[in-house]
Ligand SMILES: O=C(CO)[C@H](O)[C@H](O)COP(=O)(O)O
């Protein structure tokens with residue numbers, strides 16, 4: 409079963425509560441929340457106070473994607489704010505094993521994100537500590553970028569690794585996912601699709617969520 413995670417990066421930040429209700433009613437599974445610090449990535453977005461304000465507005469799973477340096481500093485703050493899944497970048501977490509354990513100790517599911525240039529083997533020895541690997545299919549920092557097809561074999565490699573180790577790790581893809589690009593990532597083994605501009609830019613968000621989910625049918 410494919411899960412759909414609309415990214416609020418493409419929402420109207422002046423009407424966030426309403427924008428979240430819209431994707432919840434459209435049948436989304438997760439709400440993908442992009443946190444950017446202006447250091448790890450050039451952009452700055454939102455932080456724990458905004459997540460805490462949104463928490464009572466939605467019963468969606470809050471899937472928080474940290475694009476920040478030294479993410480271990482903010483694990484407690486995002487747990488308190490109400491994150492369900494907390495994903496840190498491999499490239500930003502110096503002591504990844506320790507940080508993943510810390511996320512789980514705070515009662516959240518732990519994720520690791522890989523930039524397009526980062527090989528899949530970087531998560532091999534921590535996979536039992538990882539609930540979700542987030543495979544970036546654009547360079548992180550901005551919504552609305554073009555999907556990088558070169559990354560697709562990495563998804564397949566991670567799916568084989570998950571099967572070999574017999575763990576239940578989800579494989580999430582993020583960046584440029586739309587009805588044209590979704591079938592290839594699902595065929596390669598992705599089971600969680602982040603979509604920002606595709607969902608928020610659609611005239612009918614519910615129809616778009618259904619189209620993306622259908623990428624998994626008959627794969
Ligand atoms: O992490 C991200 C950017 O760094 C976003 O989640 C991603 O870009 C989603 O937006 P879109 O679907 O428009 O590409």
Ligand SMILES: [Fe+2]
Nearest residue numbers: 415442473582
């Ligand atoms: Fe993201």
